[in-house]
Amino acid sequence: xxxxxxxxxxxxxxxxxxxxxxxxxxxxxxxxxxxxxxxxxxxxxxxxxxxxxxxxxxxxxxxxxxxxxxxxxxxxxxxxxxxxxxxxxxxxxxxxxxxxxxxxxxxxxxxxxxxxxxxxxxxxxxxxxxxxxxxxxxxxxxxxxxxxxxxxxxxxxxxxxxxxxxxxxxxxxxxxxxxxxxxxxxx
Amino acid sequence: xxxxxxxxxxxxxxxxxxxxxxxxxxxxxxxxxxxxxxxxxxxxxxxxxxxxxxxxxxxxxxxxxxxxxxxxxxxxxxxxxxxxxxxxxxxxxxxxxxxxxxxx
Numbered sequence: 562x563x564x565x566x567x568x569x570x571x572x573x574x575x576x577x578x579x580x581x582x583x584x585x586x587x588x589x590x591x592x593x594x595x596x597x598x599x600x601x602x603x604x605x606x607x608x609x610x611x612x613x614x615x616x617x618x619x620x621x622x623x624x625x626x627x628x629x630x631x632x633x634x635x636x637x638x639x640x641x642x643x644x645x646x647x648x649x650x651x652x653x654x655x656x657x658x659x660x661x662x663x664x665x666x667x668x669x670x671x672x673x674x675x676x677x678x679x680x681x682x683x684x685x686x687x688x689x690x691x692x693x694x695x696x697x698x699x700x701x702x703x704x705x706x707x708x709x710x711x712x713x714x715x716x717x718x719x720x721x722x723x724x725x726x727x728x729x730x731x732x733x734x735x736x737x738x739x740x741x742x743x744x745x746x747x748x
Numbered sequence: 749x750x751x752x753x754x755x756x757x758x759x760x761x762x763x764x765x766x767x768x769x770x771x772x773x774x775x776x777x778x779x780x781x782x783x784x785x786x787x788x789x790x791x792x793x794x795x796x797x798x799x800x801x802x803x804x805x806x807x808x809x810x811x812x813x814x815x816x817x818x819x820x821x822x823x824x825x826x827x828x829x830x831x832x833x834x835x836x837x838x839x840x841x842x843x844x845x846x847x848x849x850x851x852x
Contacts, residue, residue, distance in 0.1 A: 602840045
């Protein structure tokens with residue numbers, strides 16, 4: 562099988578495929594359940610899309626622009642990102658606490674759905690040592706692919722965003738027929 | 749990964765005629781010879797500039813600028829990828845074990 566990207570076209574329209582940004586994904590079947598997962602931070606911009614074959618021509622995409630505001634020194638960059646990571650972890654706890662307190666006022670149907678989704682989602686790991694060693698770390702295993710600290714930081718941010726995105730999508734998705742009446746009643 | 753060298757406009761189809769003539773083994777045309785001559789003429793002044801020690805900074809800068817321009821001119825690699833369409837935006841490191849819950 563070839564490489565696969567997952568991408569969302571505006572309004573699900575193939576005509577608006579150009580310049581959409583997708584991510585590299587992997588598809589596997591575990592226990593008769595199709596699992597779609599992304600294990601890369603790389604993104605691709607679609608240049609053209611063939612709706613007959615479902616293949617697209619895409620090029621690498623990077624809009625982080627980190628060089629403009631990040632220090633050039635690697636140690637200073639790491640210090641700054643470590644500080645940001647600490648803030649991110651605090652934000653995670655505060656936000657979860659507030660969300661739990663706010664969700665209690667929602668209908669039981671929504672709460673049940675939130676519980677179900679939250680239990681199945683993987684929470685992001687904020688401990689940097691549990692990720693692939695940084696390329697700046699001496700004595701790393703040469704078989705392990707080198708990953709910069711910034712890529713690890715990006716991975717944590719993406720995972721955190723994905724967690725909340727999945728939660729809100731599951732609860733408040735407009736095509737969610739079971740939740741929509743409850744939300745309407747509540748409003 | 750898919751090599752994209754055969755893409756139109758990627759540079760493969762823009763080889764000068766002189767190189768075709770050389771590769772084919774045929775006699776070089778007058779145009780080709782003149783092109784080669786002009787290239788060699790163009791190269792010579794650059795060598796002089798590099799050997800000149802009076803202004804070491806300026807030529808280096810110029811070379812660096814040329815290098816940058818060449819890098820900018822190079823088109824980014826284009827990949828042919830199978831596309832899976834999602835109903836909603838998708839982020840890197842996303843995992844979808846909840847396919848039964850209308851995620852995709």
